[in-house]
Amino acid sequence: MIDPKELWRTRLSAHMRETGRYLRLMLNDHLVFALFFFFVLFTYFYGQWLQDIPENFPGTILMAVVIGIFVTFTPLRTMLKEADLVFLLPTEHRLGTFFRNGLLYTYAATIYPVILVTALFAPLHFALYPDRPREMFIGFISALLIFKAWNLLSHWWELNSRNLYGEWVDRGIRYVLTTSSLFFILSNQWVFAAITTILLFAFMMYAYVQAKQNKGVAWDVLIEKEQARMQSFYRFANLFTDVPHLKQPVKKRAWITPIVKRGVSFKQSATYDYLFRITFARSDYLGLYMRLLFIGVALVAWAPNVWAKIVFALIFLYLSGFQMVPLWSHHEHLEWSSLYPITKEQKKAAIKRWLFQLLLVKTFLLSLAFLVGFHWVGIPIVWIAGAVISYVLVYLYLPRRIA
Known part of the structure; x- marks a missing residue:
């Protein structure tokens, strides 16, 4: 009998070893030095710029638009493999813990960029609104945590509803509603913030209803997404080191x-x-x-x-x-080039x-x-x-x- 907790621990451990191996090769001395130097310079000039920020600078819109991207973007990680469609499908009713752990892992992995970007914009926020109490910004961060969870659940239900032709439409709607809510919260327009937040919650529940009508997990869709996610990581890692098992995509790009x-x-x-x-x-x-x-x-x-x-x-x-x-x-791994x-x-x-x-x-x-x-x-x-x-x-x- 399959233990979903043990299965998740095994898959997660293998995933961390695989990605960690490439991350160590990617974060070499040259890249770390350049990024550290860039960070120091950016921090210094960012602080200088904030001291003389233009009065009509659209900082609130900029914060809402950029942070909204990170809140809406929730690449789901399930650790599923191609063979699971055959061997795990019959035990789907016992794998609730496995998929819940996948959602929790995705949330934990994707909330860090949200926090980092928010921390980056925090000095700009306090420069634009110096009279506002700090507690209001803490409340804004709490809203981000909630909106991130809602977007994650919506994305999970969108995939399981198999409404793939409308995936980008759904993502666009969530982005507009999330960004609007963040903008109204930052602008202290609480009535409009409440309206857009309610609409975002209603859209999440709509995705839930659509998924429940299909009754089951969209194994083929989730496996395809997981494989695409790993291939994206391998393609990025291949820019720093050799990845032998990478499936190299080729695009015609006749324009260039x-x-x-x-x-x-x-x-x-x-x-x-x-x-x-x-x-x-x-x-x-x-x-x-x-x-x-x-x-x-x-x-x-x-x-x-x-x-x-x-x-x-x-x-x-x-x-x-x-x-x-x-x-x-x-082309080193292709024999024809030799x-x-x-x-x-x-x-x-x-x-x-x-x-x-x-x-x-x-x-x-x-x-x-x-x-x-x-x-x-x-x-x-x-x-x-x-x-x-x-x-x-x-x-x-x-x-x-x-x-």
Whole structure:
């Protein structure tokens, strides 16, 4: 007979070992140093900015919109495996404890980002409303804990109702209601806050009724979601280290493929020039490159002075270059790549050329953020410093990683 508590402990322990192993490899010295340096700088300039915050700054709207995203987003973790559809389905009526533990684990894992983001916005809140008592903000945090639980339960019932075509619609409704409630609470508009909170609770109960009509757990849906969640983690971990059992997604992305392969020679020696460019365009490397670019541009534009802008730009250039290094070994586990009549030195030269070009392009794009506030003097400094950092990463650091 299956013990649901023991089954959960076994699955959770295996999950923690698996993710912990990759997290230790991801949180290496280079990344930790860059993140710590970024955190110190951000904290300093954030405090400086709060001392001279504009009177018409929409801080309440910003807090509600951003915190609402973290409250609404509840990636469910059930620790289910593909074989469970066969071996555990007959014992579904005895697995209530197993699924409850999954909900509790999901809540505990996803409430930390909510608390961290709320703590990040706390100084902004007190700067906007210095006369409000601290107890009111504590009450706001209590509301966040409740709304997070409601969103989690709603998501659980949405999945089990198999209303997958409307999953994004349901999530959108929950986000609008959650964000509206948070905004009205922060604005002390208690009547409107009560109305939107009641609507959010009613929507949760509607999801409950829909799920009960199906009478049972949507095993196939939950297993598919769990597998997708782990593959997302593996794809992210693969940007730092090799993940042999990763299912590599390939996306056509016809809009950018002609751009990245432009200028590549048809000579045999340029085989890996073409392969690295296509791999970058059609895999997760492009998404990571663009995300770091957007975040970096936003922070450079926000930074209060030219030196802060320069530092933020160089930090994100460093992070981007460091996280492109695994592109070298992206095809290492595929036997067909070893059939190319290409020497290893030609392959090394190809990855160096491509990464150096990527970093130079990112340097230029980050420098455009200096146009906000017309900090012209920072643009040539970033170009020169960015070129130096790009050269050091590609021609001094990279050879030691791919030797």
